[in-house]
Amino acid sequence: MSLESLNDIFQGIGTLFAVHPKFAIARLGLIALGFLLMYLGRKGVLEALIMIPMGLGMATVNAAVMFFDPLKLHGGVGTLFIEPQAGATTDAVRNAADLMTILQIDWLQPIYTFTFSNGLIACLVFLGIGSLLDIGFILARPFTSMILALFAELGSFLTIPVATQFGFTMKEAAAIAIVGGADGPMVLFTSLKLAPHLFVPIAVVAYLYLGLTYGGYPYLIKLMVPKRLRSLPMHPPKNQVQYSSFEKMAVATILCVLLSFLLPVAAPLIFSLFLGIVIRESGIKAFQDFVGGPVLFGSTMFLGLMLGVLCDANTIMDPKVLPLLLLGCFALLLSGVGGLLGGYFMYFVSGGKVNPVVGIAGVSCVPTTAKVAQKVVSKDNPAAVIMPAALGANISGVITTAIIAGFFCSLFAKIVK
């Protein structure tokens, strides 16, 4: 049997020698990275819900490369998983034909085309997240929560001028900067609106880093906040009014309509989030179980899987991805620093009643950053409970990121470049 026939039988290995060595190395590196992400997810260092399906998808898609390229986009090699570039030409007739061909071949293409690339999966994740949120936390401390969230948006803004220095247009820079809001669905949505050609790398970078916040932010907190302040207990506000679920539902309903009035661009996400909150407070247990279970976990699993299979060597080796990796990291780091500065600001304004660590929860990666804040504080003072305040800041972070996404999509969409 000749070497060529062996290459044809074991195409996953054969394709390693058929392409440029840097792509072969990238494929092997991504397989190893997939294993590492799964390991770190399973150990609890990174967010397991995203990292386990993402790691397996990443490792498998880079192994399953074969001599197959129906759209002639990747030099004769491809997979049977997904083709994100199908339908991305300027020729509408060709796009329709390409897309139909790929939909009939690649098994995950229907999920990508009909849920991921139109933002539906982002809305479903938001719907599920909404069903976990208690709006009572923000009703208890509306100003503190909103101020912390505003500080924690520092990365979403200051990354724009930095990204333009890297040669990105204003629209692209805004789409990258929203990674600093640390809100996955909002990142997907904004990049689709402002820079659809960068949608795949931005989405991959954003979720990769959102997973990393789980592991990285505790070190940032320890670096910026001394132990004495980290162990500061927080007490519920005096004269705190208790709201019934009916009242919370009414507040959420009016807020949803009002925010949609003001920011129609972000209305699908705002609606999805508040629908989740309303279902939580509605008393309809069957809906609560459905949205908080199958919808949330199903969409999160497919989101992780999509992100993993999109991490093929062709996408990652795109020359625009390296600056995206740097800028995404910069945006999230800046937002974390901003959030902790906000925590210090509220600590001084309140006369020492607010634990500065709560500021990190203004970074709206619900509920990860709130959990991170409580975890760090509990290590230093097991009796200190900051979770309610952290969740208030977390929910406000979602609202401020929605406002920013709305502003970006309206303001920057009008800029030609």
Add this chain to the structure above:
Amino acid sequence: MESLKITLTAYGFTIVFAMLIACLIPGLAALIKRAKLDQDETLDLTVPSANSMKEDEAIAVAIAAATRAQQK
């Protein structure tokens, strides 16, 4: 420079907007509290209401009584 200017303008707008919402939330909550929306008993919306069940029961009893009378 231009991008920094646009960015800071957008940040300014966001701050004003977010603070307006922060002011609105407690006001809205207070208004809803005053409206006393949840004075009625809490209903489980997934099953027929207590009233309709009582009505169904009454109708069933009436039909049973009428049938028994007819048989006699």
